[in-house]
Amino acid sequence: MIRFLKLTMAVAGKDIRSEWRTKESLNASIAFSIVVLLLFSFAFDPASESTKEFAGGLLWLVFMFAGALIVNRSFARELPNDCLDVLIASPLPMAALFLGKAIACFTLLMVIELISLPVFGIFYDITWWNQPGWLMLILTMTTWAMSVVGTLFSALTVNLRLRELMLPMLLYPMLIPALMAAIQLTTVVLTTDPVGGDNYTWVKLLVGFDIIFTSLSLALVDFVLVR
Amino acid sequence: MVPVSVENVWKYFGDYPALREVNFTLESASCLALLGRNGAGKTTILRILAGLSTASKGEVKLPDRRRTAYLGHNIGIYDELSALENLKLFGRFYEVENPVSSASKWLERVSLAHVADAPAREFSRGMRQRLALARVFLHEPEMLLLDEPFTSLDDRAIALLQDLMREAKQRGASIILSTHQLREALELATKVVLLNRGQIAYCGPRTQAMVDDPAALYRDHGGEA
Incomplete structure (x- = not known):
């Protein structure tokens, strides 16, 4: 188990280091997030109460599209020099490869989200830190959902010529339940209502989604990668 | 000890059989040269041995993954x-x-x-x-799987690779290499498998006659150099 975790972290560290050095998708995602948030701030009146009601939806829409740029690179990063073949031929468990890549995606997505949040707060005049614990929990669970599903589909589409197009087409419909929960909960948190009652159902949905898709992905990754 | 055995392996790509009933074994401290023209199935068999692809039929036995190494067409770094x-x-x-x-x-x-x-x-x-x-x-x-390892190597790298393969063989490692560079491969090989359209055309020991006239192997057993 310790060896598995060490290998997982070695893969995650390698991906984060590679991305940090090239900043190929990180720069694009951050720029995309900020530009979309800026443009929508001109379309909606930040002083209006209704803005707060769709703020959660807007925020996750931005995170989801920016996230696609990150997860797209996850397995595509292994294509130059046929590194994926070398990894598959090595004794590295495919589950460790998958988990390492999902952790790297998660870390990069969290960086984008934590940079975008203050920008969002300024442009839309929203105090986003009222319930920091809940906000972090929602961000963590939904970002993990995006990372796991995104990494699995990145593995599935890695050898397709139109993978940049195929990945979002597969990813977004699959993420609908997690995004519904995230949008609902984020709106509650941003409008400073207490999270409770019916909202716990959305929390349970997110937890369930994460557990099911993480288990399913770990079970399927061998089949997905070895043709 | 037989570290590698390939038994009745078939591989289909759609309806097309890229490998047809391929059988061979390889002992420790020996080198197998996998020869054949383009499309003969050399890379397919190596990819199956490396775990990058699965055989449609048949069985492949290899040492533990931790003891094998694979070098494909690209450098993998x-x-x-x-x-x-x-x-x-x-x-x-x-x-x-x-x-x-x-x-x-x-x-x-x-x-x-x-x-x-x-x-x-x-x-x-x-x-x-x-x-x-x-x-x-x-x-x-202990097991080296090398897919056309001499292709596009410079002189220095070819010399280095030949030295490394000799050393590996001396310490008991087995080598399977596919190549079109007959002279380099036959110098090191102890066994030769010639593939022709996915089937084994020749499987046997490397002989001095093969080293002296590598093209004779293709002339005598089919396929093209």
Whole structure:
């Protein structure tokens, strides 16, 4: 188990280091997030109460599209020099490869989200830190959902010529339940209502989604990668 | 001991049989040259042996993955990482006891110690090829799977690879290499498998006659050089 975790972290560290050095998708995602948030701030009146009601939806829409740029690179990063073949031929468990890549995606997505949040707060005049614990929990669970599903589909589409197009087409419909929960909960948190009652159902949905898709992905990754 | 055995292996791509009833074994400390024209099935069998693809029918037996090494058509190193980081990473994957000192030792061996901390993308083609060879031999594998390893190597890298393969054979490793460079392959090979359209046209020991006239193998057993 310790060896598995060490290998997982070695893969995650390698991906984060590679991305940090090239900043190929990180720069694009951050720029995309900020530009979309800026443009929508001109379309909606930040002083209006209704803005707060769709703020959660807007925020996750931005995170989801920016996230696609990150997860797209996850397995595509292994294509130059046929590194994926070398990894598959090595004794590295495919589950460790998958988990390492999902952790790297998660870390990069969290960086984008934590940079975008203050920008969002300024442009839309929203105090986003009222319930920091809940906000972090929602961000963590939904970002993990995006990372796991995104990494699995990145593995599935890695050898397709139109993978940049195929990945979002597969990813977004699959993420609908997690995004519904995230949008609902984020709106509650941003409008400073207490999270409770019916909202716990959305929390349970997110937890369930994460557990099911993480288990399913770990079970399927061998089949997905070895043709 | 027979570390490699391939029994009645078939591989279909759609309806097309890329491999048809392929059988061979390989003993320790021996080298098998997998020959055949383009499309004969050399890469397909090597990919099955490396675990990159599965056989449609038949069975393949190999040593533990930790003791095997695979070099495909490409070098399999990360351009964004330094030479040392690349070798350290693969050292961890292959459970090398001390990845840092092993990586440093191999960088010395392939004459890349002076650029250990430089990213691989800044290397010349020859340097990248030597780094790839260091990656392959880093964990002292018992089984080497080399797919056209001499292709596009410079003279220095060819000499280095031949030395490394000889050393590996001497310490008991088995080698399977596919190649079109008959002379280089037959110098080292102890056994030859000639594939023709996915079928074995010849499987047997390498003879001195093959070394003297490599093209005769194709003339006598079918296929084209």
